[in-house]
Amino acid sequence: MVHEKAEPMQEESLHKGPWHEEEDERLITFVKLLGSRRWDYVARVSGLKRSGKSCRLRWLNYLRPNLKHGHISADEEKIILQLHKRWGNKWSMIARRLPGRTDNEIKNYWRTYLRKKALIQEQENFQLGRDNGKQLSLFQEDGSSAQTYNGESYKPCEDILEAGNVSYDAVALSDYTLTSSPYQTRLSDWISEFPSDQSEIKSQEDSNSTDSCNCYPAWISQENDLWGCSGSLWNMD
DNA sequence: AAGCGCCTCAACCGCATGGGA
DNA sequence: TTCCCATGCGGTTGAGGCGCT
Numbered sequence: 001m002v003h004e005k006a007e008p009m010q011e012e013s014l015h016k017g018p019w020h021e022e023e024d025e026r027l028i029t030f031v032k033l034l035g036s037r038r039w040d041y042v043a044r045v046s047g048l049k050r051s052g053k054s055c056r057l058r059w060l061n062y063l064r065p066n067l068k069h070g071h072i073s074a075d076e077e078k079i080i081l082q083l084h085k086r087w088g089n090k091w092s093m094i095a096r097r098l099p100g101r102t103d104n105e106i107k108n109y110w111r112t113y114l115r116k117k118a119l120i121q122e123q124e125n126f127q128l129g130r131d132n133g134k135q136l137s138l139f140q141e142d143g144s145s146a147q148t149y150n151g152e153s154y155k156p157c158e159d160i161l162e163a164g165n166v167s168y169d170a171v172a173l174s175d176y177t178l179t180s181s182p183y184q185t186r187l188s189d190w191i192s193e194f195p196s197d198q199s200e201i202k203s204q205e206d207s208n209s210t211d212s213c214n215c216y217p218a219w220i221s222q223e224n225d226l227w228g229c230s231g232s233l234w235n236m237d
Numbered sequence: 238a239a240g241c242g243c244c245t246c247a248a249c250c251g252c253a254t255g256g257g258a
Numbered sequence: 259t260t261c262c263c264a265t266g267c268g269g270t271t272g273a274g275g276c277g278c279t
Contacts (some may be wrong), residue, residue, distance in 0.1 A: 018247070018273080040264070056265075057248065092267060107268075108246050241279085249271075258262085 015049045019058055023048055027055055028063055036064070061102045068100035072109050080106055081114060 015023075030046035036059055039052030048055060061067075072080070076098055083094045091103035091110075098106065 016249075038264075051249095052264075053250090054248075060266095061247075089268065103267075104247075112245060239279105242277095244276080245274090247271105247273090250269085252267090252269105254264105254266075256262105256264090258260105 014051055014054075016054075019050075019062075023050070024058070024063055027058060031059055031063075057104075061104045066100055067102065072101075072105075076101065077109075077114065080110065081117075084110060084114070 019027075026046055026048055027042075030042050030048075034042050034045065036056075039056040041052070043050050043052040043055045046055075050058075079097060080094060083090075083097060087093055089107075091107045095101055095103040095106050
């Protein structure tokens, strides 16, 4: 490994905008040579008139191996919805749970498609809430969970219920208990296995780095069964 | 065919964070 | 402890594609 103090790039000479094929090829060559770190150095040594930031972004979002470039599958969409409700706009965290997908891709997908879906869902729930004389607000304007019910905060579980095709109203009417049917009992058991504190979640995240994001934590892999997802997504290399 | 508006997504920007000197 | 720099992250932008009129 060469350790050389990187000179600052000449800002005014930097290329911006879309990458050309030759630039991609050159970047791939130099990343293979120098590794996907020290991006300023890679940018400078490669002769690409791009910033280190730009090189890093191009590599992470487009050039790195094992990226998927196709449409987001229904299974992946469910995961995104679930994790967004859990974590909010933590796109990089969500991306780590979806092998081959980038935070940018997920962020774009959310903004262009899922956010609308969430808003529609909100409107439907608002209508249902009005019909029942209750106000169940599940999403804020930005798409995040509002976590209120009749003006009171509650532990969010709508993500799980939506994923399992259980209506929000069913939860509202059962005072958020999930034990009245075998299916709900199963849900309840599953929820209870969720990491109970941030440190546990953190340790699971740490064991699933970007570079080795080929597995899921136990708590989410169980959703596969719950959702009846195809196995292919979960066994990705 | 041309013009317009909307949508998508690659790329940029600015701030936060972490590590090393 | 402080400063500096590289990297990471989330929000935003804008070019190009596409469909509608």
